[in-house]
Amino acid sequence: MDKSKLENSETKRDEIVLPYTLSTSSAIYNGWFMECIDASCPGQAFCLKVDPNPVTCLKSDYQDIKVLKSESYGNVLVLDGIINCTERDECSYQEMMTHLAMCSHKNPKKVLIIGGGDGGIAREAAKHACVQRVDQCEIDEKVVDVCRDHLESMSRGYDNDKVDLHIGDGFVFLKERKQEYDVIITDSSDPIGPAEVLFGLEYYKLLYESLKSGGIIVSQGESLWIDGGMDYMPELIKEISSIFPSVDYAYTYIPSYTTGQIGFILASKDEGTNFRKPVRILSDVEKSSMNLQYYSEKVHESSFVFPRFIQKVLDQCLNRN
Amino acid sequence: MDKSKLENSETKRDEIVLPYTLSTSSAIYNGWFMECIDASCPGQAFCLKVDPNPVTCLKSDYQDIKVLKSESYGNVLVLDGIINCTERDECSYQEMMTHLAMCSHKNPKKVLIIGGGDGGIAREAAKHACVQRVDQCEIDEKVVDVCRDHLESMSRGYDNDKVDLHIGDGFVFLKERKQEYDVIITDSSDPIGPAEVLFGLEYYKLLYESLKSGGIIVSQGESLWIDGGMDYMPELIKEISSIFPSVDYAYTYIPSYTTGQIGFILASKDEGTNFRKPVRILSDVEKSSMNLQYYSEKVHESSFVFPRFIQKVLDQCLNRN
Numbered sequence: 001m002d003k004s005k006l007e008n009s010e011t012k013r014d015e016i017v018l019p020y021t022l023s024t025s026s027a028i029y030n031g032w033f034m035e036c037i038d039a040s041c042p043g044q045a046f047c048l049k050v051d052p053n054p055v056t057c058l059k060s061d062y063q064d065i066k067v068l069k070s071e072s073y074g075n076v077l078v079l080d081g082i083i084n085c086t087e088r089d090e091c092s093y094q095e096m097m098t099h100l101a102m103c104s105h106k107n108p109k110k111v112l113i114i115g116g117g118d119g120g121i122a123r124e125a126a127k128h129a130c131v132q133r134v135d136q137c138e139i140d141e142k143v144v145d146v147c148r149d150h151l152e153s154m155s156r157g158y159d160n161d162k163v164d165l166h167i168g169d170g171f172v173f174l175k176e177r178k179q180e181y182d183v184i185i186t187d188s189s190d191p192i193g194p195a196e197v198l199f200g201l202e203y204y205k206l207l208y209e210s211l212k213s214g215g216i217i218v219s220q221g222e223s224l225w226i227d228g229g230m231d232y233m234p235e236l237i238k239e240i241s242s243i244f245p246s247v248d249y250a251y252t253y254i255p256s257y258t259t260g261q262i263g264f265i266l267a268s269k270d271e272g273t274n275f276r277k278p279v280r281i282l283s284d285v286e287k288s289s290m291n292l293q294y295y296s297e298k299v300h301e302s303s304f305v306f307p308r309f310i311q312k313v314l315d316q317c318l319n320r321n
Numbered sequence: 322m323d324k325s326k327l328e329n330s331e332t333k334r335d336e337i338v339l340p341y342t343l344s345t346s347s348a349i350y351n352g353w354f355m356e357c358i359d360a361s362c363p364g365q366a367f368c369l370k371v372d373p374n375p376v377t378c379l380k381s382d383y384q385d386i387k388v389l390k391s392e393s394y395g396n397v398l399v400l401d402g403i404i405n406c407t408e409r410d411e412c413s414y415q416e417m418m419t420h421l422a423m424c425s426h427k428n429p430k431k432v433l434i435i436g437g438g439d440g441g442i443a444r445e446a447a448k449h450a451c452v453q454r455v456d457q458c459e460i461d462e463k464v465v466d467v468c469r470d471h472l473e474s475m476s477r478g479y480d481n482d483k484v485d486l487h488i489g490d491g492f493v494f495l496k497e498r499k500q501e502y503d504v505i506i507t508d509s510s511d512p513i514g515p516a517e518v519l520f521g522l523e524y525y526k527l528l529y530e531s532l533k534s535g536g537i538i539v540s541q542g543e544s545l546w547i548d549g550g551m552d553y554m555p556e557l558i559k560e561i562s563s564i565f566p567s568v569d570y571a572y573t574y575i576p577s578y579t580t581g582q583i584g585f586i587l588a589s590k591d592e593g594t595n596f597r598k599p600v601r602i603l604s605d606v607e608k609s610s611m612n613l614q615y616y617s618e619k620v621h622e623s624s625f626v627f628p629r630f631i632q633k634v635l636d637q638c639l640n641r642n
Contacts, residue, residue: 032366034368041393042370042392042393043369043370043391043392043393043394044367044368044369044370044393044394044576045353045367045368046365046366046367046368047355047365047366047367047368048364048365049363049364049365049366070364071363071364072362072363072364072365072548073364073365089546091628091630092628225410225576227393253574253581253582253628254581255365255546255580255581255582259576259581260574260575260576260580260581260582261574261576261581287629292629293628293629293630294628294629294630295628295629296628296629296632298626299626299627299628299629301623301626302622302623302626305619305620305622305623306620307412307413307574307614307615307616307617307620308608308613308614308615308616308617308620309412309614309615311617
């Protein structure tokens with residue numbers, strides 16, 4: 001057993017040099033980036049050791065965009081001071097969000113992505129042989145440009161001929177598309193800033209109308225270990241149930257996100273959709289040719305299993321009692 | 322939806338004030354405690370907002386012991402600069418470590434805990450009606466004293482008449498007990514410092530000899546998302562398989578631990594033990610009377626389901642290919 005890396009921990013800990021005061025505009029001090037989502041998750045923060053010089057750093061019309069080169073998580077996309085994705089663990093988020101929805105639909109041919117500027121969701125959606133077209137509507141062209149330049153493992157999603165990228169407002173895009181899509185994936189940042197409207201009921205009504213019969217949606221659903229998430233997510237799920245006949249909630253594990261996990265809201269236009277068992281099982285050959293690092297049907301099923309204290313809240317808002 | 326907490330994030334983030342230089346001996350600066358396991362998990366760190374005055378802070382013969390009062394995780398036990406447990410999320414670790422093993426045994430009557438100074442594992446083990454006696458051997462009496470004073474929700478485990486606490490070296494304790502226990506739980510800190518020997522093969526041989534026929538062990542098994550964990554845990558699991566005929570590996574989510582999860586090594590003296598399905602299913606009445614916040618049989622089963630890239634490594638070292 002090679003435990004050499006575990007030695008001299010005392011010495012190494014003494015070397016850590018951290019910022020004295022942080023702000024979003026200049027969040028790197030002495031080689032450490034600190035993410036603090038103090039609004040929704042007070043009293044905790046995650047730090048990454050990074051190259052003191054950001055790979056890139058700019059302000060778009062919508063947000064502050066940075067790519068940092070981290071010591072152990074690869075390149076990191078940071079939007080308004082919050083970690084959006086890292087090269088090391090993005091597989092968890094991108095694969096789970098995409099394939100939970102895609103494998104809950106018998107034959108998804110036309111997919112829409114709202115947001116998802118890094119390109120990782122497009123990369124995953126286009127992998128399904130049955131998919132003929134992936135439309136994507138991202139509001140911030142600068143995020144796409146930055147990811148094309150510095151997060152190639154994700155942005156190569158745009159190189160697939162099936163993928164058609166539109167720059168614009170997801171709300172407006174949806175209003176013009178009625179009953180067009182089999183699956184709609186909303187890959188948004190947190191409900192602070194430009195993504196706030198994507199957590200409202202008005203938005204879910206538009207999603208419903210843009211889906212074909214039997215269509216399925218999946219949206220970013222925060223974490224129920226976060227105070228902010230537990231405060232409003234169950235209420236949102238309940239409200240979505242007044243629009244969609246089938247609604248469920250899953251999660252995935254991702255080390256670089258606050259609390260180490262993030263949830264997904266799933267909903268279907270069909271009554272009686274059981275998201276907890278995939279209707280399309282990917283064969284081992286398919287999983288390998290799709291280069292899946294994270295998703296399997298067992299992972300799919302277990303992503304609906306919550307600790308008792310969370311399950312109780314979900315059972316109540318999903319009317320499963 | 323109450324989203325008031327999500328507002329003014331920019332302002333709040335600007336208020337964060339962090340340490341300039343950290344060391345284990347004085348790790349609280351301007352109200353933030355930073356945990357950095359740089360040896361096994363380089364380049365990342367977790368921070369908690371805490372009362373600048375530790376609840377307690379002392380040095381025992383074995384380690385540096387602190388209890389901090391955090392803003393959002395309750396009281397926090399910190400050993401040698403590493404978060405050992407927090408009042409907010411300890412249920413995950415204590416319940417999963419205990420009940421994964423306890424519910425894999427048909428009728429556990431006599432249980433041994435090595436380590437577990439906070440008392441939380443004793444609290445959980447004693448909850449099983451079939452259990453007649455819980456021996457516990459903790460090397461550091463000062464950890465027990467500190468937890469009795471400041472982490473009552475865990476240390477009340479010691480108040481149960483079934484629990485018999487011994488202060489001493491787990492190695493010596495095991496050598497004197499042959500074929501005595503149905504379940505042995507090793508609740509150790511990381512393999513740096515006093516707990517290092519509890520990750521060696523010699524220790525696992527002693528565990529085997531102290532178990533009754535059909536006996537089961539569970540041990541703290543790091544995280545396979547940590548470089549250090551992935552470097553040596555698969556090798557350790559392989560080596561344990563040369564002593565125990567049945568070995569498996571599970572994990573649980575816990576926000577305050579590095580990477581948000583921690584693993585468990587499970588092993589049985591019986592060939593063909595299937596840890597992945599509990600042999601004792603706790604009824605809803607039992608789960609409620611045991612006041613379980615985290616564990617259920619579904620959570621038990623899903624704790625063996627890993628992402629594909631980890632599953633591949635485990636399948637190899639568990640000879641499941």
